[in-house]
Amino acid sequence: MSLAQPEPGPPPWRLLLGYVAPHRWSLLTGALLSLVTGATGLLLPLVARELIDDLSHDRAITGALLLMSALVVANAALGALGSYVLRRTAESVVLGARRALSSYLLRLRIPAVDRSEPGDLMARITSDTTLLREVTTDSLVGLGTGGLTLVATVVMMGFVDPVLLAVTLAVVLAAGTVLGVIVPRINRASRQAQDAVGVMGASLERVLGALRTVKASGAEHREEVTLHAAAEESWRQSVRAAKWSAAAGNTAGLAMQSAFITVLAVGGARVATDAIDIGTLVAFLLYVFYLMAPIQQVVGAITQYQTGAAALTRIQEALALPAEDRAPAAPLPVPETAPAAVAFHDVRFRYADDLPYVHHGVSFAVPPRGMTAFVGPSGAGKTTVFSLIERFYDPGSGVITLDGRDVAEWELARLRASIGYVEQDAPVLSGSLRDNLLLGNPDTDGDALARVVKTTRLDGLVARLPDGLDTLVGHRGTRLSGGERQRVAIARALLRRPRLLLLDEATSQLDAVNEAALRDTVADVARATTVLVVAHRLSTVTMADRIVVMDAGRVRAVGTHRELVAADPLYAELAATQFLASAD
Numbered sequence: 001m002s003l004a005q006p007e008p009g010p011p012p013w014r015l016l017l018g019y020v021a022p023h024r025w026s027l028l029t030g031a032l033l034s035l036v037t038g039a040t041g042l043l044l045p046l047v048a049r050e051l052i053d054d055l056s057h058d059r060a061i062t063g064a065l066l067l068m069s070a071l072v073v074a075n076a077a078l079g080a081l082g083s084y085v086l087r088r089t090a091e092s093v094v095l096g097a098r099r100a101l102s103s104y105l106l107r108l109r110i111p112a113v114d115r116s117e118p119g120d121l122m123a124r125i126t127s128d129t130t131l132l133r134e135v136t137t138d139s140l141v142g143l144g145t146g147g148l149t150l151v152a153t154v155v156m157m158g159f160v161d162p163v164l165l166a167v168t169l170a171v172v173l174a175a176g177t178v179l180g181v182i183v184p185r186i187n188r189a190s191r192q193a194q195d196a197v198g199v200m201g202a203s204l205e206r207v208l209g210a211l212r213t214v215k216a217s218g219a220e221h222r223e224e225v226t227l228h229a230a231a232e233e234s235w236r237q238s239v240r241a242a243k244w245s246a247a248a249g250n251t252a253g254l255a256m257q258s259a260f261i262t263v264l265a266v267g268g269a270r271v272a273t274d275a276i277d278i279g280t281l282v283a284f285l286l287y288v289f290y291l292m293a294p295i296q297q298v299v300g301a302i303t304q305y306q307t308g309a310a311a312l313t314r315i316q317e318a319l320a321l322p323a324e325d326r327a328p329a330a331p332l333p334v335p336e337t338a339p340a341a342v343a344f345h346d347v348r349f350r351y352a353d354d355l356p357y358v359h360h361g362v363s364f365a366v367p368p369r370g371m372t373a374f375v376g377p378s379g380a381g382k383t384t385v386f387s388l389i390e391r392f393y394d395p396g397s398g399v400i401t402l403d404g405r406d407v408a409e410w411e412l413a414r415l416r417a418s419i420g421y422v423e424q425d426a427p428v429l430s431g432s433l434r435d436n437l438l439l440g441n442p443d444t445d446g447d448a449l450a451r452v453v454k455t456t457r458l459d460g461l462v463a464r465l466p467d468g469l470d471t472l473v474g475h476r477g478t479r480l481s482g483g484e485r486q487r488v489a490i491a492r493a494l495l496r497r498p499r500l501l502l503l504d505e506a507t508s509q510l511d512a513v514n515e516a517a518l519r520d521t522v523a524d525v526a527r528a529t530t531v532l533v534v535a536h537r538l539s540t541v542t543m544a545d546r547i548v549v550m551d552a553g554r555v556r557a558v559g560t561h562r563e564l565v566a567a568d569p570l571y572a573e574l575a576a577t578q579f580l581a582s583a584d
């Protein structure tokens with residue numbers, strides 16, 4: 001699954017260097033340790049040649065043996081330290097990418113979220129970033145240290161016998177041509193495998209988010225088929241990538257074996273004709289043996305990079321989605337407490353370029369203080385009014401003002417700090433009830449919290465819960481009823497001490513007693529705050545100071561309940577059917 005990307009981003013290797021840059025020193029240290037490890041290994045054949053020489057001339061071999069032992073121990077110790085440093089650095093690169101991505105995803109603009117699958121975005125943060133670990137150690141370091149060791153080994157081989165080196169290189173180059181065909185296939189398969197993991201994440205999120213509905217609809221089997229199809233696609237593509245990776249690895253292995261045999265044959269002939277001595281041939285064969293590791297490392301680096309490049313591209317696609325400016329870490333102190341004035345001036349809006357307009361020139365003005373109710377048939381565009389005030393979306397044309405100033409000119413965090421928003425489906429985040437209430441204003445003191453808990457009639461619920469305010473709610477905690485969730489959402493919004501309260505009233509969530517109590521609370525709030533409410537109940541509209549009647553993306557009429565019943569036929573009909581049906 002691909003996210004829409006406006007223009008091609010930088011190549012994956014540049015992205016990789018960007019992630020690695022903050023850790024360049026530890027990466028260099030690790031790489032250096034690996035190099036020194038390789039160098040100690042490279043000295044061994046020379047010492048071996050000395051040892052054979054000493055033996056054939058009846059000289060003592062203790063010194064050579066001691067040197068060899070020291071080199072072997074140093075090789076092991078430095079190798080372990082180097083791989084630890086590299087692994088740690090790679091984990092830090094993964095951490096950096098995860099931090100960057102999660103911060104970015106929290107700032108995504110709502111239209112970008114509307115068009116993305118949350119499960120796929122999650123896969124990008126979790127599984128794609130994990131792939132950066134291997135790409136950092138295996139690819140970047142592998143290519144660096146493997147490449148350098150390769151060059152050093154080749155130089156040493158040239159030093160020992162240039163003819164045998166030419167033979168070795170001819171075999172290795174033949175294998176390189178085959179690898180050129182294989183490597184791009186690994187990239188394609190890896191990208192498809194990661195995309196399939198994204199699709200699976202999206203399907204899982206869809207099912208787990210509505211598991212009750214899936215069960216109640218008896219749709220488990222159909223959903224299972226979709227999930228399995230995504231899992232199988234990931235398997236298929238990963239197996240394809242594995243097939244090509246294995247082919248690449250074995251091509252390198254085969255090349256080395258062939259080089260070994262060829263060197264043995266040609267070298268044997270050279271020893272027979274006295275062109276070289278036996279010690280030189282043994283030393284050269286040891287170098288061929290040593291060449292194997294850096295070649296495998298370089299081939300591994302190239303194949304691993306193909307997988308990493310696919311992941312890097314997916315990460316970059318997420319980072320190219322439109323996002324809001326970074327919000328300050330601490331909640332902004334609300335600069336003013338005066339109630340806000342809101343106005344829409346000829347606002348036209350649609351959710352996406354390929355969707356019809358939802359607002360066709362909406363205009364209204366709400367003075368500070370008091371309650372304004374928005375009513376109208378389902379789909380008229382009432383909730384959209386709130387989304388635009390919060391700047392979840394920007395209008396296509398027209399202007400929305402808060403205190404007479406275009407909301408587009410407000411610093412976003414300051415704008416939202418002025419507003420308390422109670423959504424229609426009032427989500428509860430998993431965590432304690434206290435966390436949920438203090439989400440928008442964690443510094444609230446205990447007295448203020450207790451007051452709001454009481455006014456929103458949550459005190460009974462708190463008394464009933466086993467750990468009171470610290471009881472876990474939401475996922476893996478106590479499930480709250482629809483009405484309780486709504487009261488929590490109202491309390492959360494009030495604790496933000498908003499200058500403008502947006503209340504998207506859900507139908508039939510509250511029982512009569514709680515509804516009456518909350519009506520009084522909201523009426524109280526409206527004395528000092530501007531309250532806008534999408535109203536579905538007669539009790540709400542009758543107490544509103546003004547009612548805005550919306551129909552099909554336009555404002556039909558504005559007035560009080562009494563005025564509108566007399567003047568507006570649609571409102572009169574709504575009052576007679578929709579509102580009366582839920583009146584107390």
Ligand SMILES: Nc1ncnc2c1ncn2[C@@H]1O[C@H](COP(=O)(O)OP(=O)(O)OP(=O)(O)O)[C@@H](O)[C@H]1O
Pocket residue numbers: 114351352355358376377378379380381382383384385534
């Ligand atoms: N995120 C979105 N993306 C695309 N279309 C949307 C989105 N949200 C709402 N719409 C569409 O915009 C139109 C107006 O929706 P809105 O939620 O504002 O209506 P409403 O008047 O609040 O309805 P209700 O009373 O049923 O809640 C609807 O046709 C809806 O399908």
